[in-house]
Amino acid sequence: MDGVPRDSVPVSDRGLAYGDGLFETIAVHNGKPLRWEGHWRRLEAGCVRLRIPLPDPVVVRAEIDALSAGRSRAVVKLILTRGPGGEGYAPPLQPEPLRIVLRRPWPAFRREALRLRVCRTRLGNNPVLAGIKHLGRLEQVLARSEWGNEYDEGIVLDVNGAVIECTASNLFLWSRDGVLRTPALDGCGVAGVMREAVMETATRLGIAVRVDRFGLEAVETAAGLFITNAVTGPRWVAQVGPWHYPKPSCMEPLCQGLEPAGGVSG
Amino acid sequence: MDGVPRDSVPVSDRGLAYGDGLFETIAVHNGKPLRWEGHWRRLEAGCVRLRIPLPDPVVVRAEIDALSAGRSRAVVKLILTRGPGGEGYAPPLQPEPLRIVLRRPWPAFRREALRLRVCRTRLGNNPVLAGIKHLGRLEQVLARSEWGNEYDEGIVLDVNGAVIECTASNLFLWSRDGVLRTPALDGCGVAGVMREAVMETATRLGIAVRVDRFGLEAVETAAGLFITNAVTGPRWVAQVGPWHYPKPSCMEPLCQGLEPAGGVSG
Numbered sequence: 151m152d153g154v155p156r157d158s159v160p161v162s163d164r165g166l167a168y169g170d171g172l173f174e175t176i177a178v179h180n181g182k183p184l185r186w187e188g189h190w191r192r193l194e195a196g197c198v199r200l201r202i203p204l205p206d207p208v209v210v211r212a213e214i215d216a217l218s219a220g221r222s223r224a225v226v227k228l229i230l231t232r233g234p235g236g237e238g239y240a241p242p243l244q245p246e247p248l249r250i251v252l253r254r255p256w257p258a259f260r261r262e263a264l265r266l267r268v269c270r271t272r273l274g275n276n277p278v279l280a281g282i283k284h285l286g287r288l289e290q291v292l293a294r295s296e297w298g299n300e301y302d303e304g305i306v307l308d309v310n311g312a313v314i315e316c317t318a319s320n321l322f323l324w325s326r327d328g329v330l331r332t333p334a335l336d337g338c339g340v341a342g343v344m345r346e347a348v349m350e351t352a353t354r355l356g357i358a359v360r361v362d363r364f365g366l367e368a369v370e371t372a373a374g375l376f377i378t379n380a381v382t383g384p385r386w387v388a389q390v391g392p393w394h395y396p397k398p399s400c401m402e403p404l405c406q407g408l409e410p411a412g413g414v415s416g
Numbered sequence: 417m418d419g420v421p422r423d424s425v426p427v428s429d430r431g432l433a434y435g436d437g438l439f440e441t442i443a444v445h446n447g448k449p450l451r452w453e454g455h456w457r458r459l460e461a462g463c464v465r466l467r468i469p470l471p472d473p474v475v476v477r478a479e480i481d482a483l484s485a486g487r488s489r490a491v492v493k494l495i496l497t498r499g500p501g502g503e504g505y506a507p508p509l510q511p512e513p514l515r516i517v518l519r520r521p522w523p524a525f526r527r528e529a530l531r532l533r534v535c536r537t538r539l540g541n542n543p544v545l546a547g548i549k550h551l552g553r554l555e556q557v558l559a560r561s562e563w564g565n566e567y568d569e570g571i572v573l574d575v576n577g578a579v580i581e582c583t584a585s586n587l588f589l590w591s592r593d594g595v596l597r598t599p600a601l602d603g604c605g606v607a608g609v610m611r612e613a614v615m616e617t618a619t620r621l622g623i624a625v626r627v628d629r630f631g632l633e634a635v636e637t638a639a640g641l642f643i644t645n646a647v648t649g650p651r652w653v654a655q656v657g658p659w660h661y662p663k664p665s666c667m668e669p670l671c672q673g674l675e676p677a678g679g680v681s682g
Contacts, residue, residue, distance in 0.1 A: 151427070158424035159432055161417070161516060166425055166495070169435035169552040200554070201561065229432070232557075237523075239553060239560035239583055250427060257503075274604070276540030276575055279554060286435040286552025287505060288466070288545060291498075294505035295467065309541055317505055338540070 165231030169286030275337035324398035374398025431497030435552030454609035541603035590664035640664030
């Protein structure tokens with residue numbers, strides 16, 4: 151925490167009081183954080199949007215490297231809050247952001263043939279909060295609380311019925327005409343680091359990518375589906391409720407094209 | 417914190433990680449919390465919505481009484497988080513909520529003839545989070561950061577242009593035909609404890625109350641405006657940007673009818 155080993159946060163911190171902050175969940179592989187540039191870019195975008203001063207990238211990277219050292223696989227979480235102070239909602243004029251880095255063991259997860267549900271919980275639309283990974287994630291918590299272990303993930307729609315993402319992953323559709331589609335995230339949702347990497351890789355491989363708005367009928371009629379997350383990499387979705395899907399033919403070249411190979415989900 | 421004097425929160429707490437919790441900001445007058453039943457009712461509604469186990473009301477009230485004792489005026493904040501645990505967004509099956517009560521000095525604020533701005537920041541609509549006072553308040557933080565001391569409050573609209581509330585207060589319009597209007601909060605906004613008290617008092621006094629949806633044109637053409645907050649009580653708004661308003665004639669009977677008198681804003 152700000153470079154000091156601690157396990158608690160001052161009760162005056164605005165991250166706790168108002169969700170006034172951002173976070174990143176980073177895969178560690180062979181002692182190194184993966185896709186660091188992507189994580190840093192999103193954190194930076196979030197800081198600009200929320201007007202939280204960006205910490206020194208060298209300091210943060212050094213702290214994350216120190217937590218990653220010697221771990222073949224782990225997950226590092228970076229939390230950046232606006233710190234203490236201000237008057238009620240009014241942020242302090244000179245914020246002193248709080249920086250937290252913490253390490254967790256590599257989680258267990260199913261690698262392919264995932265079963266998804268469609269969540270009842272919807273996402274509200276607000277462009278000012280869309281795309282960034284801020285600390286106010288109650289919609290995701292409520293959506294995720296709709297099931298226990300009987301599904302691997304849940305598709306979440308916005309309040310207008312547009313497909314947006316899964317609770318902790320982004321969603322890709324492989325359409326019957328060979329286009330990779332993923333929902334636009336200008337109203338809500340989190341623009342995942344692995345989502346960016348997959349889109350870049352697809353474009354490099356000559357796979358057409360379309361970012362747009364669609365409903366559940368596009369999911370029902372897709373040739374295939376996969377979801378992405380910075381820790382798990384791309385994972386084939388075999389089932390959404392009553393609908394079944396073969397493994398999308400684009401996944402093998404995409405996973406091979408991703409650096410490091412396959413997003414290190416194996 | 418859970419009855420123990422502490423000034424920091426475990427970094428694993430879901431209130432910090434995801435805004436997974438609720439809060440209440442309670443006025444203390446002559447050693448007693450004001451409108452405790454209203455605060456407790458809203459906290460209870462939030463717990464039901466978020467499926468957070470409700471703490472023992474006797475224990476919480478005793479902690480708040482202890483912090484209030486001997487204070488002629490103060491503010492007590494109650495935070496209730498889902499506590500630690502769970503797996504990512506998935507809440508733990510047996511949550512151990514964290515209960516925080518803290519006291520602040522009575523704030524300085526202008527009592528009447530308030531100047532308001534109309535905020536650029538909008539509120540997203542999501543019925544599942546509307547009305548309750550959850551910890552994810554970034555929209556309010558961004559709206560409040562639009563000004564410094566040049567205004568007393570800011571009116572916030574939703575993304576569709578409906579008037580909803582102010583950043584930390586609810587809004588009432590006194591219409592030219594003698595009706596008290598306040599925005600419906602079924603899509604977004606916080607249903608204030610003082611808002612409830614004002615509506616109850618108005619109804620008791622035979623003043624017609626209408627909870628509905630309206631835009632800024634209704635604010636422009638109102639006979640008068642006031643805002644409410646559990647700490648400040650009802651306060652006359654004299655100005656919204658270029659529009660000026662006399663003190664609404666309903667305010668005196670309303671403030672006299674409120675128990676304790678005037679919401680103890682004096």
